[in-house]
Amino acid sequence: MLIIKDLHASIDDKKILNGINLSIKPGELHAIMGRNGSGKSTLANIITGREDYDIDSGSILFNGKDLLDQSPEDRALDGVFMSFQYPVVIPGVNNTYFLKAALNSKLKHQGLKEINAVDFMSLIREKLKQVDMDEKYLSRAVNDGFSGGEKKRNEILQMLTLEPTLSILDETDSGLDIDALKIVAKGVNDFRNKERSFLAITHYQRLLDYMKPDFIHVLIDGEIVKSGNSELAKELEEKGYSWLEK
């Protein structure tokens, strides 16, 4: 599904990614762990299409297509989704309106009929239940006046609504208390199936206690220095990252 080959990237001439190789198959959940500044979020943002970075070399193939040539919206329409580490507040843009616009954009792309207001509301109410989110957040502006936890639930709500095939969860656990984390993790787990892939980015093992990854990769200085299964997360929790540094 996703194949990243020898990806080098920089921002303002500062190298951030130094040859990332990663392959994610349908149905797999991969976790990337690492310290602040190791390049985790950069990788997530590059896959999603943020334009602030220079791609120095390498490639990203998504279902056989070169992703780097595509606009963020085209990537999203093809099934790439990122749950933002810091979801953006968009004043004056109604959350329901935004969700509906995004879904209709996707339906149109798939050659399907746009959803009407009534069907959309019943769909969204069902998804709201899955993330235990109050309906009042629908009538507000996007992320406006949302607490940290509510913002993250709103991200997962979007994921459940848009049904992407590759979901990148960028520090989705940060800012969540344990109850909210369980709800978010359950939302993701219920959404998992053999076609959908996930890339979870996190500092801590905590998230991985609730979302069982198939693979764990450790990122240091823009390079994957070690990969393994869930045992690796426990090892990192005990020993930290320093034993993996060169």
Added chain:
Amino acid sequence: MTHYQEQLTWLLENSEVNESIRSLRLDAFELFKKLGFPTKKDEDWRFTNFSKIQNGYFRLSRPSDLPNNFESPKLLNDNSYPIVIINGHYQPQLSKIPNGISVFSGSDDFKSNPHSYAIDSNKAYSSKMKNPFYLLNTSLMNSGLCFEIHENIQIEKPIEIFFCTSEIDDTIMNHPRFHFRLNKNSKATIIEHYSGQTKQSYFINTVSNFELEENAHLTHFRFQDESFQSNHTSFSGYSLNKYSNLNCNCLSIGSELYRHNIKVDFTGSNGFARVNGLSLIDSNRHHDLNVIVNHLDNSCTSSQLFKFILSDSSTGVFNGKVIVDKDTFQTNANQTNRNLLLSSSSNMNSNPQLEIHAEDVKCSHGSTTGQIDPEALFYLRSRGISKQRAIELVVEGFAKEVFTNIKDDNIQSRVNQKIGQWLESVSNHDKN
């Protein structure tokens, strides 16, 4: 100046003979001459060039300027009581006045209260206001009406003053004067709607004074939708007696040159005023907004939110001042100005100020000017929304936020429609 003097002479020869009105006009014109048209040296006016008005040859509108037939007005709210004024001339046959209010002409209002007009002239001349256009209006006022909303009367439907400049061959001007008195416990929604349908240049110079007596509630919507070739200068004054409540929203889209002075005076305690405004400017137009809120009494709350969206090579000016008088207490005031530049050649000058002479106050103010937030665009695009649509959503959201407090659904949806139309026209500029 000579030209305006000639116009005054013409007006004095061609209007009702009343010695005291005559001297009011002449006195105001003397004060106007002393102040002169604003120049770059006048602090409150310095970012705006008024030479188009100063050197223009605008003549006062005459009854013969009325069109032979006139389409029914396109009101902002179809459900309003319309008060229709065409080229400065009141059209009673197109207007409807609700029960519980009295409407009379400006000269009748003056005759019943001549002193307040003279005092107004002196205030306009004083160093605090220094407003020559107010004085020009007093000397040349040739249109307008006075409304008195009786005690305890609550008018549910809005009253919409539709002031239209129709298709006309000559360059005309009008100096409408409106006076609204809301008596104790009264409640009304008043829409001031300025509309232009001519490609000819014209000049509108308005003064609207609103007096809110104890516990009066006013919802005011001012919609400046003049033709793009017009010059529009205006003054909106509000005096708020105790426990009165003002909710004012201004949407300004038209005019090549637009200057609006807003003055809110809390003359009694426990008043509330929310004053919001949005200016949408494109091509090489210029909008200049000057807001003064005077907290003269205790326990009053004022809130301001003014936004400008500037496209092409348009320019905008925001000058806002909150003054808290000494010996007042429990003042709550905030003022926000946010401006969005859609092009690199547009330009905005913003100057929010607080002048606090008391201790017990809660005041805040802020101003930001910037381009569309790239983070917001990326966020929307990452959800599959096209770049063009994402820009529209962000700009539309920025604009609509000003008017979220409008409770009238008809007005709300018409305002959103107007904003949408403007954004569409501006995005077409980019494509051309």
